[in-house]
Amino acid sequence: MADVITFYTLAALILIFGLLVVTTRNTVHSVLFLVADFLAVAMLYASMNSLFVAAIQVLVYAGGIVVLYLFVVMLVNLKRPPEEVRDPARQTGLGGVLAGVVLAELALIAVANALDPPATDAASSTAGLTEQVGLALYTDYLIPFEVASVLLLVAMVGAIVLARREL
Amino acid sequence: MTSTHYLVLSAALFMIGVFGVVTRRNIVIIFMSIELMLNAVNINLIAFSLQWGNSLGQVFTIFVIAVAAAEAAVGLGIILALYRNKETINIDEMNVMKW
Amino acid sequence: MTTDVRPMFDTDELVINMGPQHPSTHGVLRVVLRLDGERVVGSDVVIGYLHRGIEKLCESRDWTQIVLLTDRMDYVAAATNNIGYCQTVEKLMSIEVPRRARYVRTIMAELQRIASHCLWLGTHAMDIGAMTVFLYAFRERELILDLFEEYCGARLTYNSMRIGGLPLDLPPGWDRKVLGFCDVMEQKLVEYEELLTNNRIWLERTKGIGVIPAEEAVAIGLSGPPLRGSGVQRDIRKDEPYAAYDEMRFEVPIGKACDTYDRYLVRLEEFRQSVRIIRQAVEGLPEGPIVGKVPRLIKPPAGETYHAIESPKGELGYFIAADGKSTAPYRFRVRPPSFCNLQALPRLIQGHLVADVVALIGSIDVVLGEVDR
Amino acid sequence: MMVDQVVIPALKILIVLNAVLVGVTFMVLLERKVIAWTQARLGPMRVGPYGVLQPIADVVKLMTKEDITPVKADRWVFSVAPLIALIPALIVFAVIPFGPEVSLFGRQVALYITDLNVGLLYVVSVASIGVYGIILAGWASNSKFPLLASLRASAQLISYEVAVTMTLVSMIVSAGTLSMVGIVNAQESQQVWYLFVQPLAFFIFFVGGLAETNRAPFDMPEAEQELTGGFHTEYSGMRFALFFLAEYANMIVVSAVATTLFLGGWLRPFPNVAALSFLDLVPAWCWFLAKTFVFLYIFLWVRATLPRYRYDQLMRLGWKVLIPLAIANVVVSGLVKVLL
Structure with missing residues (x-):
């Protein structure tokens, strides 16, 4: 029970922060959400009994790589994002198609899963x-x-x- | 939790990354979207590692993280160099190989 | 920050406003720095925030009142200012100052030099981050202020000289206290040196920083410890002796490397030489009158003169023109050492880092009251 | 079951958190007193006997002060930054072993919140998050001095983290475990404090710790004589206080980790000498606290004594001296481990 709650909470956090990363206007905020997202992913790893990878995720991703991003963002200053000239027709169309494909795929998995539930994990305690x-x-x-x-x-x-x- | 749960989560996160790459024009954000996609892959690897009770998935995750670090360093170096020369980080203005 | 379209932090220059409200600009100095990263590529020294028009004010005060105004210039070495002014007027009027008064002036000037150097050492070390030296130096400065208080009742702006001599004789027992202070000072100097002179971080922060070769130092018009730090043997006390300096034995320390560290060493050696001079002056203090023959109404004959003394910060010169009619100077002009030394700042900080800027401001030892007057 | 899994951990967290916060507040008093005594002063004397209540007065003052947000600041990041600085400093305490398992009211209770098998890695990774507080504070203030300071801070933290992490690798080689409790136990079974096994690692860790907590002589990010207070120039009131809480909490973290790694954690001096067994009368956690206090005192002592390094000299020291030394230390530790 506890692990179900953990999973759904973390999954929700990961997706919400992920969405915020790609939709926020202010790039520094975007970077912050990216850190939050990585931390949530690290917690997910921890909940999956992979403490080492979780620690590496925090150390390398959140503590290292994203600091680099922050540096670059501060250097090239994104207070006025260069965003606003975009070409809506092409991008939205492509995005729509991609989103449709992936959604269909997810639906397929969900249906297949419902028809034929896979065995639960071997849950080998030594794996992590x-x-x-x-x-x-x-x-x-x-x-x-x-x-x-x-x-x-x-x-x-x-x-x-x-x-x-x-x- | 079955590995399907993790796979769906991973697919959704990957999709968000793709969405970012496709819709945003800010090259830094595009890079960050790629990082999101790499994370989605890692979730998959860990999920399978858990399912089969085999730690190789985690080994590969570590390799992916190393590659991501290398990619971020070089990529951000390129962004800085581009910014110095073109004063922009909008990829639509970076579509020429020579200026 | 303005909201203009220039990026807040681009890869070009960053203009930063250091002062007038900044902890390490020693008052209200304002330095506009143009930085590339943290490296100074250009600078603009802005002064005038403490301008009170002292020179002009002096032209409407009578000659004795001006002593009090000179206190307010270099307020950490007020007695030196008094002495310089009084001697200039004495030169203008050809007044002979009694020997005892000249000896006392020497003691005062040297005590004041130690006090001023204590303040310099404390703040300079503080700027570089050694906070303990600051309080140690102030502890010893306090002793000097006590001595001055006992002599003239004031602790900062002394009004301690009169044209022709001294306002009053030394309090009984004062000379012994001064000798006692000399002993304390010599011990404490060792303490300062232990904390700084051979400290690796201190060496790294000061060696090779703000090098100014001798010819350039002369060309800019530096004087005092910054000039001697650049290896120029120039000390008005030796070269054109005034007060009782011709009867004193002392050495003029000079530096070799022309950097911040040598300016530091020069000043530390000056502490020792000052103590030495004070000892000689107190021990050889002659008896006799303390004021020379001064007319009741001080009204110098028409003419002009320039007279300079060695203040703790460098050459403190007074140019005074009298018209022989009024009881106020016709023109009163000061050559303040801080002002002239400050000219070297843009040259010194060029190419150094922000952290060196504060070290260099400290190393030329400016007092803004004197710069702006 | 319920008591073991929920109540006791919750109680432990509560106790540790409160102890840390109170400790941090009194750390401020200790710092002021120690530095004052070094400088021939008395330090705070007005509030309570010998000023011992000064921290409480400070807290009250800071809480009642106006919280100013500059108009041009990025409000959201500006408010979050102090918290980002503080939280990592606090959650590191989850793996600090204050003592071994003891029996308390007839129950076996471990004097640490948890014992992760990647404990040391956890400490390093959580500590690496703390830098965000400083970078973001400087950036969000939208002011030039804080921005310079935050750039300094991030460069400094990243470069010293590498050296510190490298020394930790050689510690892991010596101890053969990543768990903090395991490292203390390893020191007990090998009958030696690692300070004597790895003196170079200790030195690098301590210098790196000074740099990572932005303490003198590496306090460039806040260097008030250069950058007028650095990244927290624009902060006031409680948010300003949070930065100080974070700084002092980080000092305690570095001291506690150094104690665990190098001074045998909760072990009494000479744990293998039977003649000194009367020292066991002092509870283990007291030894831990005493050793941590020694480190904290050295932090203050260094601050009162040394001038400040310059930014480029600090970076040079980190990259050209400490990191090569740390790598050499790892190699030598590995060789010794393999050959012996």
Whole structure:
């Protein structure tokens, strides 16, 4: 019971904050909602017994990446959003089509789900354990892990080069 | 909770991200929408990881987060460089490759 | 903030208004900074917020009343201002000042130098974030204020000199108290130095900051510790002795690196030399009259003169023109050291960071009462 | 069941929260007193004997002051920013172990709110949220000095977080666990405080902690002599007070985490020396509080003694000294762990 309430509350928060991110006029507010959204997602992870990922989500996403966004927003100043010239016909049409497709898909899943309810989760208590994640990360996935670190290094160098004044 | 719940939530969040990318003209907001979509993917991964009792889903989530960090750093660098040159962050004004 | 269409924070320059209400501009100095990030690319020093028209006011007061007005210029070294003015008038009227009065003037000037430097050290250190030195320095300044209070009854604006000599003789036992203060001061100087001189952060904050080479310092017209910090051996007390300085033995410290740290070292050494001078003056204090032969009505002959003394902040000069008819100066003009030293500020802060701006304002030691007059 | 799962945690949260808030208020008094004594002054003496009631007077004053919002400020963000600064500082206390499990009224009660198996990571990640309060406060004020300050603050916090997190990695290598309780237990079983195992990590953590809490000599974001108070220039009344609550709460957090990681948390000195077992008469949580107090005192002592670093020097220290040192420390810790 408690987990149902948790899920629906968090799901509602995630969707509401997500919507606010993409609809708010003021970009700084948008960034704030993005932080809130990420925190809600982190709580969802925690409720799914994945504490490690939850902590990483907060640390990297909310505490790191979004600060970068905030920086950029403050640097390029979005007090007067460049928004207002848009091309309504094309975008709304495309958005409508996309929304229709996804809604149809969701409806399909819901119907299929109602007809043939899947078995509940194996609910393996070990799945979320940090040790498991660490083991997988440092044994089977060692090479991807190292590649990811090289990617981060390259990205760091690239970002510095791009953001340099005399480009 | 079944994994379907998580999948529906993830699909909805993904859709919001797509909505943002398609309708907003502000390049920073578009980037943030992409982050939302990446989060939706992560929710999926974790949900499956939970369903199958396998921690690999979480490993991939960590990779996705790493990639997202790299993407944000480079992407925001590009935005800054563009802003310096064009004084705008409206992507409709950035549709030429050369100026 | 205005609501104009310029972005609030773009990647270009940011104009920021430091002062006149700012904790580290030592009064009402206003510096308009143009910043690139935190780096100063241009600056504009705006003065005049404390202008009271003292020079003009002096032209409508008689000669003895002006002593009181000079107190209000450099209000942290009021006695020095008195001495400078009185000596100028004495020069104009060719009055011989008795030796005892000259000795007392020397003691006063040096006590005042220590007091002024205490205030400088405290605020300078405070600007750089070392808050404890501020209170230590004020503790010792308090002792000097007590000495002055005992002598003339006032603690800030002393009105402590008269044309031709002193208003009154020293209170009994005062000289011993001064010697006692000298002992205290020497001990406390060690305390200040322990907190700052070899402190790594202090060194990083002051070394190489605001370098101004000797030729440039002379060209700008710096004087006092900022000039000596740049390695120029110039001290009016030595070069053109007044009061009893020709009978005193002391050294004039100079810096080598021409930076904020050397200006700091120069002033710290001046503390020691001042203590040394005070000791000599008190020990050799002659007996005798305290006022020279001064006419009842002070009315200098027509003519003009310029006389400068070494105030704690630099060359304090008075130009006075008398018409020989009225009982007020015809023209009264002050060359205040703070004002002239302040000219170097835009040059000093160019290319430095915001944090250095406050350090540099502190390092040239301005008093706005003197700048604006 | 009900008592174990709801009532006791709720009580614990209530007690910890209140203790922290009261502690923070008296931290202000302590700071004023300690600095005053360093500077040959008396500090507050008027309210109550030796001024001990001064914090209460301060709170009353701040609560009754007018809350000013600048006209051009972003009202919404301006009001939320102090809370964003304060809340992360408070929720970190959820994983701070004040003591081991003790029996209280015939019931086993743990002297911590919860023991997460990623406790250390939780501390770091929650602490990384606190920076938003400062950035947003500076931005929302729509004023130049606060904006400069908030840019300084964010750059400073992000760069020092990297160094601090790196040192925590070497702590994890030593302890073999991420749980805060586990780290204390590891120190007990290895019979040594990690201060002596990882002195370099301790140093980096402490310097980084000073920088992350914006305390002297790294208090650039509020440097009143440069930026007239920095990010909270435009704040007044209770919102202003919230920033101070956050700053002092953060100091307590850093001290408590340092105690847990490096000084053996609630363990008495020399837990393995039987001759000193009379020290056990003092309850474990008292040892914890005493050690935390030592750190808090050092915070104040440093503030009274040292001048302030300059912004670029601070960044250079962080990136060019502390982070390489921290990484080297991780490598050496790993090597030692593998080889021994």
